[in-house]
Amino acid sequence: MKKKILTLLSLIIVSSFLNLQAQGEDFDFGERTIKPGTRKSFFVEISSEKDSLKIPISIFHGKKPGPVLGITAGVHGMEYVPIIAAQNFAKKLDPNQMRGTVILVHIANLPSFLNRSVRINPQDDKNLNRVFPGNKNGSITQRLAYFLSNNVIAKSDYFLDMHAGDANNELRPYSGYYNYSSSPEISQKARDMARALGFPFIVQFGNTDKVEGASKYCSREAFVRGIPAVDIECGQKALVEEDAVAQIEDALESLLNHLEISVGKSKTIPEDKAVFIAKRTTVTSNHEGFFYSNMSSGDYVQKGMKLGYTTDLFGNRQETIYAPVEGFILYKSFNPPIKKGDGLFNIGHLPKKLIKKN
Numbered sequence: 001m002k003k004k005i006l007t008l009l010s011l012i013i014v015s016s017f018l019n020l021q022a023q024g025e026d027f028d029f030g031e032r033t034i035k036p037g038t039r040k041s042f043f044v045e046i047s048s049e050k051d052s053l054k055i056p057i058s059i060f061h062g063k064k065p066g067p068v069l070g071i072t073a074g075v076h077g078m079e080y081v082p083i084i085a086a087q088n089f090a091k092k093l094d095p096n097q098m099r100g101t102v103i104l105v106h107i108a109n110l111p112s113f114l115n116r117s118v119r120i121n122p123q124d125d126k127n128l129n130r131v132f133p134g135n136k137n138g139s140i141t142q143r144l145a146y147f148l149s150n151n152v153i154a155k156s157d158y159f160l161d162m163h164a165g166d167a168n169n170e171l172r173p174y175s176g177y178y179n180y181s182s183s184p185e186i187s188q189k190a191r192d193m194a195r196a197l198g199f200p201f202i203v204q205f206g207n208t209d210k211v212e213g214a215s216k217y218c219s220r221e222a223f224v225r226g227i228p229a230v231d232i233e234c235g236q237k238a239l240v241e242e243d244a245v246a247q248i249e250d251a252l253e254s255l256l257n258h259l260e261i262s263v264g265k266s267k268t269i270p271e272d273k274a275v276f277i278a279k280r281t282t283v284t285s286n287h288e289g290f291f292y293s294n295m296s297s298g299d300y301v302q303k304g305m306k307l308g309y310t311t312d313l314f315g316n317r318q319e320t321i322y323a324p325v326e327g328f329i330l331y332k333s334f335n336p337p338i339k340k341g342d343g344l345f346n347i348g349h350l351p352k353k354l355i356k357k358n
């Protein structure tokens, strides 16, 4: 009898513990509290002496405990495909069916989005993806980066920053991850995340021993904080291409399955099917004027191949552009205006055996 009571008692203790586990705890974000199994959408306001802006954020807090995934879209406000894909995805995400938490920054750089500004925040002419970790006493974009670093990235166990080719870029979709030899475990987790996103082309950012100097980039700030971090690059030319939107929605679903935030199978690309790009070369313009090219993103180029040309502002032929390396064009400038130092092509180097196959 005593044994039976003891068994019953331990059953009650175990089941109440499991129940507590199953319910999870509240998620705190600033002064906001999100209950398990609910979502909250709100604006966070940032201001400097001169400017102010707001950030639209949604937090999905799963019924059951699990990892926190931070996602940013719209760090560049004219990269619409990831912004819209995240919005669609958010409508389908049910916190009642989730483990853990997703912090989604819908549009990190709202002034850039609303003012149709390529890459920079027009309030202070700064590129948000060059000022991390930010500065709480700096200009508006530096304060925005500071908020994202300390309130979104710092709260995440995993991090994803989503981009597209900007308004002037044609782009072949790829994912990327931060890879530094002094942090093999974080790099490996990020590599697994990148594969879970399902894009066949995977760029390895860094590939040195460790990050030197400021993090600069949004997702590299996550890496510096010991958080596995990946990027998506999908979409182009300030268009809203349905296929590209669907591709990112699929990638997000697969990543959440991979992290076991959602229940389902991830569409992880097998290691031997993924094409890892360890090095890239940017071809820049030596002049200002017009740029012309018949090449497309995704095209394979051989070293020395003619890629295009520039003219001066009167239309006189100026410079012929040649491929400095062999590889694939990941993205290229697709319309005429070009300044000295602007990127014309970004070419991903590929392992020799892969180049031969193509």
Ligand SMILES: [Zn+2]
Binding pocket: 075, 076, 079, 163, 164, 166
């Ligand atoms: Zn971008």
